[in-house]
Amino acid sequence: MIVTSKLYDKTERYVTCKTCNHYCKLKNGQWGICRVRRNENGSLKVYNYGIITSVALDPIEKKPLHNYKPGTKVLSFGGVSCNFRCPFCQNFEISFADLSFSYIRELSPQDIVKLAEQYNADGIAWTYNEPGIWHEYVLDCNTLLKRRGYFTLYVTNGYSSVEAINQLKGLLDAANIDVKAFNEEFYRKLCKASLEKVLRSVKEFYKAGIFIELTYLIIPGENDSKDEIKAFAEWVYDLDRKIPLHFSRFHPDYKMLNKPITPLETLEMAVKIAKDVGIEYVYIGNVWGHRYEDTYCPNCGTRLIDREGFRVVYINLDKNKCPECGYKQNVVI
Numbered sequence: 001m002i003v004t005s006k007l008y009d010k011t012e013r014y015v016t017c018k019t020c021n022h023y024c025k026l027k028n029g030q031w032g033i034c035r036v037r038r039n040e041n042g043s044l045k046v047y048n049y050g051i052i053t054s055v056a057l058d059p060i061e062k063k064p065l066h067n068y069k070p071g072t073k074v075l076s077f078g079g080v081s082c083n084f085r086c087p088f089c090q091n092f093e094i095s096f097a098d099l100s101f102s103y104i105r106e107l108s109p110q111d112i113v114k115l116a117e118q119y120n121a122d123g124i125a126w127t128y129n130e131p132g133i134w135h136e137y138v139l140d141c142n143t144l145l146k147r148r149g150y151f152t153l154y155v156t157n158g159y160s161s162v163e164a165i166n167q168l169k170g171l172l173d174a175a176n177i178d179v180k181a182f183n184e185e186f187y188r189k190l191c192k193a194s195l196e197k198v199l200r201s202v203k204e205f206y207k208a209g210i211f212i213e214l215t216y217l218i219i220p221g222e223n224d225s226k227d228e229i230k231a232f233a234e235w236v237y238d239l240d241r242k243i244p245l246h247f248s249r250f251h252p253d254y255k256m257l258n259k260p261i262t263p264l265e266t267l268e269m270a271v272k273i274a275k276d277v278g279i280e281y282v283y284i285g286n287v288w289g290h291r292y293e294d295t296y297c298p299n300c301g302t303r304l305i306d307r308e309g310f311r312v313v314y315i316n317l318d319k320n321k322c323p324e325c326g327y328k329q330n331v332v333i
Contacts, residue, residue, distance in 0.1 A: 001106065003136055005037060005044035007163050015039045019135050020083050020159045021197040033192075034083045034133040035098050049137045050106045053094045054078035054128045057119050059310040063127065063155050064285055066295060067244045067331045068174040068211050070305050071312035074153060075121035077112070078128025080104070084157050085192040086180070087255035088219060095129045109141040116150055123173070127155035135164050142171040157191075158198040158205070165204045174211035174332075176246075177202055181216075181223035182232035190222075199235065206239060211332060213244040215285065218262045218270060220250065226273060233274040241278050242330035247271060248285035268292075281330065299327035 007018040017024045017032050024032040026039035036048035058076045060069055082095040089095050107115075116124060124145055126138055131154050142152045154175035160168075179198060180191060187195040205212050216232060218224050229247075236243055247270040249262040267284045271292055274282045280298035284290045288309050295305035302324045306313040320329050 001049045003046050003049045005046050006136055006139070006167065007161070008044035010042050015042060015044045017044055018161050018163045020132050020161055020164065021194070021201065022083060022159070023161070032083075034130075035081045036133055046136055047099055048079055048081065048134060050108060051079050051099070052077055052105050052107050053080055053097070053101060053103055055115070057121060058125065059312075060123070060125075060153075061307060061310040061312065063125055063153060063176050064215065064246055064248075064283070065153065065174060065176055065213055066246070066283055066305070066307075067213060067281060067329075068153075069122065069151060069332055070295075070315060072122035073120070074123045074125040075116050075119055076125040076127050077107075078126075079131075079134055080129060081133060082130040082157070083133055083159055083193075084130065086190055088190070088217075088250065088253055088259075090251075090253045091128050092254040109137070109144050112141045113144050113148055116145065116148070121150070123151035123153060125153040125155060127153070130157055130159070132156055132160040132164065135160075135167070139167060139171060142168075146171060157193075158201045159193060160201055160205075162201070162204050165201065165208050165210075168210070169208045172208075172210050174213075175205055176213045176215055177205065178215050178217065179232065181219075182228045182235070183223070186223055203239065206243075213246065215246040215248055216270070217248045217250055218266055219256070220260050220262055220266070222259070224262070224266055224270075226269065229270045230273050230277065233277040233279055236274075237278050242280050244281040244283065244330070245274055245279050246283045246285045247274070249287055251286070264290075295331070297322040297325060297327055297329070300325040304329065304331070 009016045014025045014027050022033050031038045056076050060072045060074050080097045151173040158177040184195045187193050271282045284292040293307040
């Protein structure tokens, strides 16, 4: 199904897509960086509406979201393509695919609701590839899903435009946003994008009232210096020290097979730096059984949520307060 974009400007020479921070200026017949939007005679057409490649019922902890609805199940959907070009992408099979990808099916927004009911999901996650390039479809689906009482999530690279984020207000409940490094050169060389624009969008998601958690994939030799991690943690602290922060272990993938797995010592160093800066909730990802899978009270250290991998063992909260000291937690139950 081909639809017309909800976000573009038009001049005599080109259209400007306003869906993401690339703001592609497209001449007639030209495709955007996302490879799913094209200028057709002055109208911006969207070709990935309802295109599905991946469906799974996941624990919300797998997204990862640790402080939003812990222990719930989300029906996760992925499509095709991306507006980044990361050589370390762990879902490259679909993120670098285009509309000719073999394993595609089409689902209407009504189909999404039916599947959520069929699988007894608590919420829906738009994930696996970049959901921001699925904007029109997400808006239509989330409108129906919210009416049925489901919560809705993004797992995103954080490149949605302010215009797109404003349209998501009230329709998107939470997002895990990847901040892939804290230096512009990394983003320019590896992602073909801009750190400054990602940080701007993180602030816009936050201002829109969308619950956010941030993930920083630590890649040895690329974004793992103490100074860079500290600068990132300080930026998060200045925005809101209660934002949960995930330091995730890298494993070699796609075109970055020459890098080693992130040492555990580096991940633990990052946690210490962030906690010393004052971030209240800091996690380690992709390390099964580590103590920093769990949630602790920032005030007294009581273990509030015990996890084994993606499974919640128990939740020890008095509504959203620590049962020991009464400290109010940034946790949505």
